[in-house]
Every structure is written in C-alpha cells, then in structure tokens.
Amino acid sequence: MMSTYYAGLLADVGILLLGALSVYIILATGQLSLGNAGFMGIGAYLTSYLTVTTGIPLTLALVIAAAASGATGVVVGFPALRLKGIYLAMATLGFGEMVRSFFLNFDAMGGAGGFHGMRHVSVAYIWTWAAAILLLVALLERSQVWLEMRAVRDDETAAGLVGLNTTTIKVGSFGFAAAVAAIAGGLFAHHHVYIEPGNFSFERSIDFVLAVILGGSTVGAGALVGALLLVMLPEYLRFLAEWRFAIFGALLIAMLLVRRQGILDRSLFGVFRFRRSA
Amino acid sequence: MKSSLISALCVAGVSAALTTAAAGPGNAQQADREIVLGAIVPSSGPFAEWGRANTVTLQMLEKQINGTGGVNGAKLRITILDDATKPAQATNNLRKLAGDDKALAVAGPLTSSAAEVTFPVANEMKTVATSQASSKPGVAKLNRPWAFRNTIDEGVLGRTTVPYYKKSFNIKSVAIIFDAKDATAATVGSKIMPALMKENEIEVLNANDPLSFSTGDLDVSAQVTKMKALNPDGVVVSADYSQAVTVIREMKRQGMIKPVVGSTQLISSAILKAAPEIPIVAPATFYASMKGEKPEKFVDELQPLLRKTSGLPPEIEPSMYDANIYEIVSIYIDAIKSTGVTGKPEDIEADRAKIRDHMAKLVGFPGLGGPIGFNDDGDAIKAFYILQGENGAWQSKVRGCSTAPGHPGC
Amino acid sequence: MLLQQLVNGLTLGAVYTLIALSFSLVMGILGVLNLAIAELFMLGGYFGFAAILAKLPLPVALLAGMAGAALVAAVIEKIGYQPFRDAPVVTPMLSTLGFSIILQNVATNLWGSDPLQLPDEVLAARFTFGPVSVSAMQLVVLGATVILVALLAFVVQRTSMGRALRAIAENRDVARLLGVSAGPLTLVAFTLSGALAGAAGVLVGLHYAAITPYVGVEIGLKAIAVMVVGGTKRIWGALIAGPLIGVAEVMTTAYGGSQIRDFVVYGLMITILLLRPQGLLGGARTEQGPRV
Numbered sequence: 001m002m003s004t005y006y007a008g009l010l011a012d013v014g015i016l017l018l019g020a021l022s023v024y025i026i027l028a029t030g031q032l033s034l035g036n037a038g039f040m041g042i043g044a045y046l047t048s049y050l051t052v053t054t055g056i057p058l059t060l061a062l063v064i065a066a067a068a069s070g071a072t073g074v075v076v077g078f079p080a081l082r083l084k085g086i087y088l089a090m091a092t093l094g095f096g097e098m099v100r101s102f103f104l105n106f107d108a109m110g111g112a113g114g115f116h117g118m119r120h121v122s123v124a125y126i127w128t129w130a131a132a133i134l135l136l137v138a139l140l141e142r143s144q145v146w147l148e149m150r151a152v153r154d155d156e157t158a159a160g161l162v163g164l165n166t167t168t169i170k171v172g173s174f175g176f177a178a179a180v181a182a183i184a185g186g187l188f189a190h191h192h193v194y195i196e197p198g199n200f201s202f203e204r205s206i207d208f209v210l211a212v213i214l215g216g217s218t219v220g221a222g223a224l225v226g227a228l229l230l231v232m233l234p235e236y237l238r239f240l241a242e243w244r245f246a247i248f249g250a251l252l253i254a255m256l257l258v259r260r261q262g263i264l265d266r267s268l269f270g271v272f273r274f275r276r277s278a
Numbered sequence: 279m280k281s282s283l284i285s286a287l288c289v290a291g292v293s294a295a296l297t298t299a300a301a302g303p304g305n306a307q308q309a310d311r312e313i314v315l316g317a318i319v320p321s322s323g324p325f326a327e328w329g330r331a332n333t334v335t336l337q338m339l340e341k342q343i344n345g346t347g348g349v350n351g352a353k354l355r356i357t358i359l360d361d362a363t364k365p366a367q368a369t370n371n372l373r374k375l376a377g378d379d380k381a382l383a384v385a386g387p388l389t390s391s392a393a394e395v396t397f398p399v400a401n402e403m404k405t406v407a408t409s410q411a412s413s414k415p416g417v418a419k420l421n422r423p424w425a426f427r428n429t430i431d432e433g434v435l436g437r438t439t440v441p442y443y444k445k446s447f448n449i450k451s452v453a454i455i456f457d458a459k460d461a462t463a464a465t466v467g468s469k470i471m472p473a474l475m476k477e478n479e480i481e482v483l484n485a486n487d488p489l490s491f492s493t494g495d496l497d498v499s500a501q502v503t504k505m506k507a508l509n510p511d512g513v514v515v516s517a518d519y520s521q522a523v524t525v526i527r528e529m530k531r532q533g534m535i536k537p538v539v540g541s542t543q544l545i546s547s548a549i550l551k552a553a554p555e556i557p558i559v560a561p562a563t564f565y566a567s568m569k570g571e572k573p574e575k576f577v578d579e580l581q582p583l584l585r586k587t588s589g590l591p592p593e594i595e596p597s598m599y600d601a602n603i604y605e606i607v608s609i610y611i612d613a614i615k616s617t618g619v620t621g622k623p624e625d626i627e628a629d630r631a632k633i634r635d636h637m638a639k640l641v642g643f644p645g646l647g648g649p650i651g652f653n654d655d656g657d658a659i660k661a662f663y664i665l666q667g668e669n670g671a672w673q674s675k676v677r678g679c680s681t682a683p684g685h686p687g688c
Numbered sequence: 689m690l691l692q693q694l695v696n697g698l699t700l701g702a703v704y705t706l707i708a709l710s711f712s713l714v715m716g717i718l719g720v721l722n723l724a725i726a727e728l729f730m731l732g733g734y735f736g737f738a739a740i741l742a743k744l745p746l747p748v749a750l751l752a753g754m755a756g757a758a759l760v761a762a763v764i765e766k767i768g769y770q771p772f773r774d775a776p777v778v779t780p781m782l783s784t785l786g787f788s789i790i791l792q793n794v795a796t797n798l799w800g801s802d803p804l805q806l807p808d809e810v811l812a813a814r815f816t817f818g819p820v821s822v823s824a825m826q827l828v829v830l831g832a833t834v835i836l837v838a839l840l841a842f843v844v845q846r847t848s849m850g851r852a853l854r855a856i857a858e859n860r861d862v863a864r865l866l867g868v869s870a871g872p873l874t875l876v877a878f879t880l881s882g883a884l885a886g887a888a889g890v891l892v893g894l895h896y897a898a899i900t901p902y903v904g905v906e907i908g909l910k911a912i913a914v915m916v917v918g919g920t921k922r923i924w925g926a927l928i929a930g931p932l933i934g935v936a937e938v939m940t941t942a943y944g945g946s947q948i949r950d951f952v953v954y955g956l957m958i959t960i961l962l963l964r965p966q967g968l969l970g971g972a973r974t975e976q977g978p979r980v
Contacts, residue, residue, distance in 0.1 A: 082962060
C-alpha cells in the first residue's frame with residue numbers, strides 16, 4: 001500500500017512525463033518548443049469542460065481533447081515551418097503566453113478565478129495513460145518514421161532532397177506532441193480537481209524542456225528520468241530549507257556540466273540492452 | 279562507453295545519496311507520546327517572508343505549549359513544510375503530513391490557489407486543513423467538511439468597509455483597478471466591489487471599461503493616467519499589497535492623491551510606506567498595534583523573535599497571517615484537549631473526526647482579536663477591524679463581526 | 689491624455705530597449721537565449737537601491753548596478769556558457785535558467801520577498817509641458833537609455849573589439865580562421881550585456897521606487913519580444929522596437945483594455961516572426977538560428 005504522499009508525487013511525475021514527451025517528440029525533428037504548456041492548457045480546459053459541463057466520461061473526453069489540441073498543433077506547425085532554431089522557440093513561447101492570456105480572460109470557464117468540478121482520478125489511471133504513451137513513443141522510435149524525423153533534424157535540406165516530406169514530418173510532430181500535452185493537461189485537471197490559467201505558464205513549458213534535457217534528449221525514456229528528477233529532487237532537498245532552490249539551480253547546472261546529453265542516452269541504453277545501437 | 283556509464287551512475291548515485299541523507303525523520307510516533315500537527319507555509323518564492331514569519335510564530339507556540347506541560351501530557355510537535363508557493367507542492371505536503379507524519383490536523387496552505395487544490399486532498403485524507411490567509415470567496419465552502427479558513431470572505435468584509443469609506447471621505451464616485459492575474463483580487467475587483475459600490479450608491483466611473491494589470495507588472499502608468507482623467511473621489515485598488523504598492527506610487531507620481539480602499543490583501547506594513555499622504559482603508563482581523571491584553575502579549579513575544587531571524591527585515595512586525603496561524607493551531611490544541619483526543623496511532627481517524635466536529639461547532643474561542651467560531655461555509659466568524667492607514671501607521675476605525683444567520687455573534 | 693500616454697509608453701519603451709539590447713548582445717553574437725538576464729536586471733536594481741539608501745549620488749548608484757550585474761554576468765559566462773559553447777543552444781539556455789533560479793533565491797534570502805521601497809522618490813520633481821506631466825527621473829531614464837545605446841553603438845561599430853564581435857556574430861568559424869578568437873570576446877559580450885541589464889535595473893528600480901526579487905520575470909519575457917521585433921542582431925532595431933512595443937502596450941491598455949495587452953504584444957511578436965523573422969531592422973532574410 002503506497003503512501004499517498006508518494007502516490008501524489010508519482011501522479012505529478014506521470015503528468016510531467018507526458019509533458020516532457022511532448023517536447024521530446026518535437027525536439028526529435030530539430031524544433032524546440034517553449035510553449036507546450038499552451039497545449040497542456042487547452043487539453044486541461046477542454047477535458048474539464050467535457051466532463052463537468054457535458055458529463056462525458058473522462059477517457060472519451062481525453063481523446064476528444066487530444067484530437068482538438070492535435071489539430072491546434074497542426075495549425076501551429078504550419079507557420080512554424082518558416083522559422084528555425086531559437087526563433088521558432090521564441091514564437092512558441094509567444095504562443096504559450098497567448099494561450100494563457102486567453103484563458104485568463106475566458107470568463108466562461110472562470111478566467112482568473114479558475115475552474116472547479118472535476119472528479120479526482122487515481123494514480124493508476126494517470127500512469128495507464130503515461131505508460132501507454134511512453135510505449136507508443138518507444139515503438140515510434142523503432143519505426144521508419146523516427147528515422148525520417150531524425151533525418152529532418154540532422155539535415156533538413158538533404159532530407160528534402162532525398163524525397164522525405166519534411167512538411168508532413170515537422171507539422172505532424174507538432175500535432176502529435178500537442179495531443180500528448182493535452183492529455184497531460186486533462187490528467188492534471190482531474191488530479192488536482194481545480195485549474196487556473198497560472199498553471200499553464202512559461203514556467204511549465206520550461207519544466208518540460210528541462211525534464212527532457214536533463215533526463216536525456218536522445219531517447220524517449222530520458223523524459224521519464226527527467227520527470228522523476230524534477231519532481232523528486234526538490235522534495236529531497238527540503239532539508240536545505242531556505243536555500244532549497246538555489247541548490248536545485250546549482251545542481252541543474254552541475255548536471256548539465258557533467259553530462260550535457262542528459263542522464264540517459266543511446267549508448268547507455270545500448271549497454272542496458274546488451275547490444276550496441278547505431 | 280564506459281565513462282558515460284560511470285558518469286550516469288555517478289549522477290544517479292548522488293541523487294540516491296541525497297535521498298537517503300534527506301529522508302525525513304522517522305514516521306513512527308516516539309515511545310513517549312507525541313501530538314503531531316502539521317503546517318504548510320510558503321517559505322520560498324514570492325511570499326517567502328510570510329512563510330518564514332509563520333514558521334517563527336509556530337515555533338514560538340510549540341515552545342510555549344511544551345513549556346507548560348504539552349497537550350494532555352504529551353509533547354507537541356508541529357511539522358512545518360514549505361510549499362514554495364506552488365500549489366502542486368502544497369497538495370503533496372498535505373499528503374505527507376496526513377499520510378506519513380500522521381498529523382492530527384494541518385494549518386495551511388496560505389494562498390487561495392494552493393487551498394483550491396489542497397482542500398480536496400484534505401477531504402480525501404479526512405484531515406482538517408485550515409488556511410491562514412485564503413480569502414477568495416467560496417474556497418472552503420466547496421470543500422466541506424474538512425476544509426476551514428481562519429479568514430473572512432471578502433464580500434462580508436466589504437459590507438462594512440465600503441460604508442465607512444463612503445462616510446469618511448464623502449465618496450460619491452470611484453474608479454476600480456485590480457490585478458487580473460490574481461484570482462482573489464480579480465474576483466473582488468470585478469464582482470464584489472462593483473456590487474458593493476452599487477449597494478452604497480457610489481458610482482463606478484469606469485464600469486464599462488475595467489482597469490486591470492497583471493501580477494509582476496512594473497508599469498501601470500497607462501491605467502493611472504486613465505483613472506486620473508476620470509477624476510473619481512476615490513480609488514478601489516484590489517491587489518496583493520506588493521502590487522498595490524506599484525499602483526499607489528504611480529498615483530502619487532501622477533499627482534492623484536485620492537483615498538484608496540481595498541480588501542485584506544492590502545494589509546501590510548509595506549503599503550504604508552508607498553505614499554504616506556494617500557489614506558488607505560482596508561479590513562483586517564489583526565494588526566500589530568492592536569490594543570488588548572492578548573494581542574499586545576502576542577506582539578511583545580513574537581516581534582523580537584521575528585526581528586532576530588535572519589532573512590527577515592529588521593523592522594518586521596507580526597502580521598495578520600501570523601496571528602491567524604497562531605489562532606488555528608491554538609484552536610487545534612483546544613480541540614485536542616477538550617474532546618479527548620488520545621494521539622494514539624490506532625485512534626487517528628477518530629481523533630481527526632473529533633477535531634473536525636469541534637471546529638464545526640466552535641463558538642467563542644478566545645482569539646487574538648476577539649472570539650472565533652466557524653460558519654457553515656467553513657469560514658471564520660470573528661471580529662474584524664476597518665483600518666485606515668495614513669502617514670505610516672494603521673488606525674482602527676470600526677469594529678465589525680462576520681456573523682452568519684443562525685450563528686451567535688462575536 | 690493621448691500625449692501623456694505616449695510619454696508613459698516611451699518611458700516603458702526605454703526600459704525594454706535596454707533589456708532587449710542586453711538579450712540581443714548575447715543572442716545575436718552567440719545565439720544563446722540568456723534566461724538569467726531578468727535576474728541581472730533585478731540585481732542591478734538592488735545594487736542601485738543599496739547605493740541610494742547609503743546616500744550615494746545617482747551616477748554612483750548607476751555604476752554600482754552596472755558593475756555588480758556585469759560581474760555576475762561574467763561568472764555566468766564562465767560557468768554557464770563556456771563549457772557549452774559547442775553544445776546545442778538549448779543547453780546553455782537551461783544552464784542560465786539554473787542561474788536565474790539561484791539568483792532569485794539568493795535575492796529573496798538577502799533582501800526579503802516583500803517589495804523594497806525607497807523612502808523618497810529620487811528626482812521626483814515634475815515638469816509640466818502643457819497636458820503632459822513628466823518627472824525628472826523619467827527624463828533621466830530616457831536620457832540614460834539614449835546615451836547607453838549610443839555608447840554601445842559606438843563600441844560595436846567603431847572599435848576593433850566591436851568589429852570582432854560583429855565578425856563572430858556573422859560566422860564564428862571564419863572569424864576564428866581570421867584570427868579573431870571567440871573566448872575572451874564572449875566574455876566581453878556577456879559582461880556588456882550584464883552591464884546594460886544592470887543599468888536598466890537601476891533606472892527602473894529608481895523610477896518605480898519599489899523592487900522585489902521577481903521584478904525581472906515579466907519584463908524579461910517582454911524584452912525578448914522586443915528583441916525579436918527589432919531584429920536580434922541589430923542594435924538600432926532594439927532602439928526602435930522598444931518604444932514601439934512600449935507605446936503599443938500602453939495604448940492597448942489605455943484604449944483597448946488591459947486584459948488583452950499581453951495578447952497584443954505576443955501577437956505582434958509572432959506576426960513579425962512570421963512575416964519578417966529578421967525583425968524590423970534586420971538585414972537579409974537569412975536568420976536561420978543555430979541548430980537547437
């Protein structure tokens with residue numbers, strides 16, 4: 001029987017894992033998104049609206065919200081094609097802030113006052129989704145599509161010349177990632193049973209990116225390691241009292257210095273799997 | 279290959295070492311009985327000062343109680359956890375305090391955002407949680423029966439504040455400005471205050487054009503310029519005092535010296551320094567210069583401790599939130615003493631229920647500002663004071679009481 | 689009232705210009721988004737406050753803020769950028785995030801989380817030109833911004849150090865081949881960027897007369913928007929974009945309502961990014977950022 005404290009932390013890990021995966025998917029095509037909290041927010045509000053106001057069961061509501069958010073992701077993905085690197089990152093930052101600003105003014109769902117009424121779900125339910133999507137990403141990593149995504153990341157021009165449809169790949173990655181982030185949002189809403197626009201700020205987007213980079217930006221399982229680290233580390237640092245966050249920041253920098261590709265990477269994965277990967 | 283494995287293991291190992299090193303104190307009750315209570319305060323983040331002052335207050339109370347024989351003969355232990363002003367951490371804190379540390383009741387969390395997500399957990403864990411500062415309307419109400427707040431709904435407070443303000447400064451028209459990003463401030467500024475102004479026949483000059491800013495904004499010159507052009511008799515500033523300071527200073531800068539009225543969020547010593555010539559009217563349930571044996575004793579004991587604490591400003595005074603959390607834990611102790619709470623692990627569910635029932639029926643508990651009880655919404659029935667801040671000091675002008683129908687007064 | 693709002697907007701714009709320049713010095717030359725600039729700004733403000741509270745004159749306070757922030761920026765360069773100069777830009781960006789967390793915590797522990805206020809406004813004298821009222825401090829903010837920007841432009845355009853910075857911005861590898869070594873120059877870029885952010889902090893802190901450890905957070909994000917709109921590699925771009933965004937913000941608040949202000953500012957940023965990613969004053973449309 002797990003202590004509910006650890007259950008609560010585990011729920012946070014599951015939600016952060018999904019958010020981190022959403023960044024990972026986009027990152028795999030060479031794009032950095034600093035605005036995935038926006039997709040998370042869309043998922044959270046839409047799912048909550050569906051379960052609270054129209055009484056649709058949670059699983060179905062999550063699927064609908066994921067689809068809607070995925071469509072938004074595709075819509076965002078198209079203009080994103082025109083930008084690269086840090087410019088794209090800044091545009092996604094702007095997008096995330098605009099979504100937050102939208103919900104702040106959206107009085108129909110509470111605005112700054114937030115939205116209530118959701119039913120609490122168990123940790124097991126959250127992890128069913130998290131594990132399923134992690135598995136999905138792991139399967140994707142073994143597929144042809146992933147090779148194409150990596151090709152686009154490594155050299156987009158060459159990939160285009162070889163005949164890959166870079167547009168579909170890049171826009172598709174945004175769409176898929178937006179759907180995953182939306183599920184993170186819906187689960188977040190039904191774990192905390194109250195949401196407000198402040199939950200989906202730039203800080204949240206950065207947490208996703210942090211989890212991926214720290215945990216390992218080249219393998220999907222890195223997002224899991226990163227999520228565990230980001231949720232558990234501040235808890236373990238409690239004994240540092242008022243210097244908790246300063247030490248956390250220092251550890252962050254230290255971890256990046258020691259191992260900049262993140263804790264997990266392909267070669268490490270290869271060791272664990274008793275075979276070398278390419 | 280090998281070195282990357284080694285470095286990965288090192289990082290993992292360091293994390294594991296930190297885990298074991300920092301694993302909290304054992305959860306089992308000591309051989310000699312202990313009464314464990316919990317507290318959730320923001321000791322880091324934008325409200326770090328409140329959290330740290332609350333911590334000093336509770337440590338003082340713990341020492342006082344244990345110095346006079348403890349609770350029912352057992353030693354009192356108050357476990358204080360920092361929620362870093364992040365609502366998710368507050369929920370996990372409550373799970374830890376109630377689940378692992380077996381606290382009989384918990385004081386906190388402080389902010390309404392944290393309370394909104396932590397109170398449902400209180401109901402899930404069947405442990406009383408009482409917020410020392412949340413005043414956003416309806417937060418406890420939605421989370422009965424285990425959620426309480428030792429604060430008064432801003433709507434109730436406003437009903438006494440606004441008539442005083444109107445009479446004192448002969449106010450016939452106001453402009454309202456609020457922090458749109460802060461749930462409590464936005465609700466007060468866009469719903470509660472306009473309704474109160476209407477009730478009191480004060481015209482809201484910018485009724486069709488709400489003026490707001492966001493938490494963290496430095497520049498409110500545009501909004502204040504607009505307000506100045508409307509030329510109201512007074513200004514409603516609905517925001518936490520750190521933000522309100524920005525507005526009031528800008529008003530002074532632009533030469534708009536008009537009396538200001540607001541919610542409990544304005545109460546602080548910082549706001550008195552912003553523009554001493556602008557009178558500020560706001561409600562409070564406690565203030566440091568309050569007269570009376572209990573509050574004076576409280577201030578005399580707490581103030582030196584606060585001023586000695588590193589990280590707190592040298593001129594700090596006990597605040598309303600310190601008084602509130604002191605009262606909350608005192609009420610818990612009173613509940614434990616008078617309902618036969620044993621503190622034994624096997625009785626924990628019964629003990630918690632006893633505390634809950636005691637609080638629900640509480641009437642006339644001697645608080646620092648007067649008698650305290652709780653109404654059906656879980657909010658406090660206690661005395662409050664309309665304070666006017668001018669020239670660097672708060673003065674009490676009116677005493678009110680947040681009675682609800684069907685409950686005895688203060 | 690319109691003129692008064694314009695003046696409000698210009699003052700805000702001046703602040704944005706300084707911080708945007710601070711971002712763009714590092715972003716334009718090194719391609720790194722230094723997320724700690726908001727905290728350098730905040731530290732500058734606190735150092736300036738400390739100087740004023742110690743009764744030192746305003747120019748000394750300004751220098752104190754600039755020097756203090758520049759020093760911290762140098763530390764960040766050594767630990768947070770140098771080791772990562774060959775890594776994808778997201779890594780040094782996150783390392784600067786680590787610094788920003790540390791600095792916020794340190795500031796909270798040193799000065800408290802409540803707003804630190806000046807007892808009296810510095811240079812509070814107000815001048816009235818017709819319907820417009822301006823304070824002396826506001827004029828100082830505007831004036832100091834113009835002077836600092838001019839100084840920066842001089843350094844970048846006319847000195848050999850500036851030439852070297854521009855060379856590295858164009859193409860780091862070629863610059864190295866031509867004998868311009870990146871190492872000491874990135875330190876210069878970071879330090880200058882820190883000094884600018886610190887100056888903005890002092891000016892803003894003294895103008896608004898109240899600061900908290902979190903004062904940089906919102907302003908930092910807006911300044912990024914300003915940098916993008918102006919063109920990340922062009923100094924003059926920030927000088928135009930700053931007042932542009934400042935005035936746009938103020939006008940939106942004054943005539944459209946404060947609620948949609950953020951929407952407008954970020955919307956503008958995204959529109960510019962889509963239509964003209966090199967910014968208003970950017971040059972050729974080659975702004976492909978380094979690999980992320």
